[in-house]
Amino acid sequence: MKVTFPHMGTVAIPLKAFFRTLGVEVIEPPPITDKTISLGSRYSPEFACLPLKINVGNYLEAYERGADTIIMAGGVGPCRFGYYAQVQREILADLGIKYEMIVLEPPRGHLWQTLGQLWQLAGRASPARIWQAGRLAWAKLVLLDRLDRLAARTRCREKNRGETGELYRQALSWIDAAANLPAVAAVERRIRAAFEEVEVWDITPLRVGLVGEIYTVLEPAANLNIERFLGELGVEVERGIYLGDWVIAHLFLDALRLRKDRRLMEEIAAPYLGHFVGGHGLENISQTIEYARRGFAGVIHIGPLTCMPEIVAKTILPQVSRDWDIPAFSFLLDEHTGEVGLQTRLEAFIEMLRARAEKGTGLNLSGS
């Protein structure tokens, strides 16, 4: 069995650690490029959402490298994620590609099925080895979230443009290479020391929340490197979703029905949206209100074009924005979205936020 999985941000790093510790051979798809996106788009239905198309591109490229088994997450709810796996299976079958597909359904309601699938994947690995694999993957996941937050805090203050981005790329390779828990701890110390060395301005950056559909928020190839672009404009970006937080909430707390944040989120969003609409539609409303309460300058909302939950959120956000006095910019992306067009609109939005904030605070928020 040669296992592959779709990219989504940095998720490949903990997944590789998990499967390789179990002795499963992993074929990682090459990094997402224009070729990946155009391959996936060519063979996917035109109105499919962008993540599905990029996933297909990943599978085709991993297949060329010898992968024979796909592991992917399943989904429930009103959006199309619930039948992603079936559509992708059909696309690959029509192309004559023989892939085994293992779909891990969300543990809530499928806990034993999911554990059974993981057990099957683990092959002959002992429980101790499975525990070791899980702990290593988890440690990397936690460190990746810390790295993302550290990079966001540093990038908007850096004196030498691009230094944080370069360090971030190196740090990813250090985390990827760490073979065990002590090595992960050593890498964390190394990362913190390296970030201390980055020369920064003593400024108060504009703070912006980035909310939206999970794949487009986490995957730079899908969001056209929005976090890096905003950071290098001198904006401190906080995401509404970090991978580790999402895993805790959806894989553990949801499965055990212990998610208090879901009830809170529903209460906050209730005046605008009274029920779950799939994806992150509801979260986006409550997170925008939370960012307003915390004094953020604005919110950027992104998602794939044709994504139903994000279309619902996009329709509601102008009212939330007026009621809570927080500017919100929504942008839906597909494979035709041009980087320069997006950046021009972001620059205009950020300029507006700066003018607004300077008027309100008297501070100079123009960044470095």
Ligand code: SF4
């Ligand atoms: S949340 Fe949006 S992008 Fe994701 S599967 Fe559902 S419709 Fe597609």
